[in-house]
């Protein structure tokens with residue numbers, strides 16, 4: 001008699017039959033099978049009930065409040081009846097235990113596979129970064145072989161080799177150690193004599209060599225200050241802060257900038273008019289080559305065919321090469337236009353001069369009415385910049401964890417938001433920082449923000465405002481359903497992993513600078529770290545003055561009428 005037959009015999013009520021049948025069905029699908037002999041005697045049947053099964057039964061009994069009953073049931077197992085009763089009454093519970101055990105084992109395997117996939121993404125990012133460093137170094141050496149370091153008087157080739165060999169640090173700043181490493185950062189590394197553009201328009205003027213520039217770090221506004229990478233000295237075993245990190249960064253052209261890219265807010269008449277005026281002024285008064293977006297090119301040419309000097313692009317491949325052609329980006333719009341401009345560059349970004357034609361303008365300090373003076377100052381240089389870090393975000397799909405190539409990383413200047421989308425359930429997210437568990441988010445979602453983005457969505461969700469030059473990553477919950485979930489600011493060198501657990505009730509949605517919603521299903525993860533490609537934005541005055549001005553004027557930060565002198569005093 002098979003176990004099912006035994007059970008069938010004992011199960012007399014329809015409910016019991018159902019239970020026993022479903023148990024049999026489960027058993028046939030359950031991968032770790034309960035050892036069941038084909039035609040057992042009652043003795044072997046009892047023997048075949050594993051220790052685990054007894055444990056389950058014992059715990060089942062103790063759960064029901066009678067440990068003593070459990071032991072008496074164990075002893076009575078020796079009787080046939082008790083065995084049948086046990087099988088009839090507990091099959092689902094015991095099989096469930098196996099199923100739970102099995103599914104937990106599967107989850108562990110899945111987790112391990114996902115970790116591998118995530119490690120792969122991080123490794124790919126690292127490999128890309130090392131490749132870039134290597135290519136920069138090779139290009140740099142090549143250039144030096146050809147013509148030496150003409151622009152940096154005090155740099156010798158020995159220094160160069162020494163500096164090149166120091167290219168071991170991970171930070172974006174240290175990446176840029178080059179022939180000007182002692183005194184600043186040279187842009188030679190990203191310059192090319194010839195631009196391998198895929199499609200050259202016949203009537204378009206070829207864009208010349210990109211202008212080179214140098215970055216230097218001033219100290220407390222001292223514009224002649226020197227750039228140093230070592231913020232900490234530990235001579236003679238004593239740790240001291242050698243340099244303050246909050247230095248103003250200056251950009252000084254070493255050759256005249258020749259090409260400007262315009263990025264403009266769509267559907268705005270005032271922007272269109274201003275763009276047409278600025279483009280003509282730059283061409284006629286500064287002899288600058290101008291690139292515009294295809295939409296703007298159409299608009300300008302429809303308006304006046306004499307704009308035939310402007311250049312544009314036809315496809316994404318050409319966008320990828322823009323950074324090799326463009327010396328400067330001019331944006332006309334609000335913060336959203338700066339975000340849009342940054343999103344076009346998946347690698348290095350030329351300096352951005354942002355004119356304010358929006359309502360807030362945290363990242364758009366230049367007044368559009370004075371564009372001539374502003375552009376004159378920037379084209380002549382030197383000018384202060386804010387080096388705004390971006391976050392690179394990799395989405396790791398649970399379903400694609402075995403595939404070699406993961407989805408392209410997405411770069412954000414403000415933040416990546418993981419929220420509940422249209423779902424009305426709480427978002428449930430597991431968060432890790434490097435390999436340490438951070439927390440589980442249960443609420444509307446989570447914002448992982450750059451310090452530039454600290455005044456945007458993160459601020460609205462209760463995060464702190466942080467000077468954009470501070471190297472950090474903000475970790476800000478959105479409406480957490482917990483009283484103690486305060487926002488965090490983490491150091492810029494960490495890698496964050498946000499995972500939708502398998503037992504989440506629904507999907508989460510990731511959006512990048514408020515765009516490109518991507519669904520994250522249970523098992524999917526998002527990995528974020530600081531990108532090696534910051535966005536250098538030109539300052540009207542300097543980084544700190546511009547930042548404070550934007551929070552005063554844009555947000556009316558801490559605006560309160562002053563208390564009058566007239567009243568009680570100490």
Ligand SMILES: NC(=O)c1ccc[n+]([C@@H]2O[C@H](COP(=O)([O-])OP(=O)(O)OC[C@H]3O[C@@H](n4cnc5c(N)ncnc54)[C@H](O)[C@@H]3O)[C@@H](O)[C@H]2O)c1
Pocket residue numbers: 334335336337339358359360361362363414415452453454455456457458460512513514
């Ligand atoms: N509740 C909120 O505050 C909320 C909600 C969704 C998105 N956002 C923000 O909107 C950004 C997208 O901007 P958009 O212009 O494309 O969308 P949008 O047109 O909806 O404008 C969003 C507003 O955020 C401001 N803003 C953008 N970046 C900022 C920054 N770094 N500092 C201060 N203010 C900033 C813009 O000036 C604008 O007023 C997202 O990155 C996100 O930070 C905010």
Ligand SMILES: Nc1ncnc2c1ncn2[C@@H]1O[C@H](COP(=O)(O)OP(=O)(O)OP(=O)(O)O)[C@@H](O)[C@H]1O
Pocket residue numbers: 263264265266293333334335336337338339340357358359360361
């Ligand atoms: N060149 C562009 N192409 C496509 N979309 C753009 C472009 N520039 C800006 N946008 C989009 O247009 C929207 C509005 O832009 P922006 O924030 O600059 O203007 P605004 O809303 O008038 O300014 P503010 O937000 O300061 O009031 C943003 O969502 C942005 O992504």
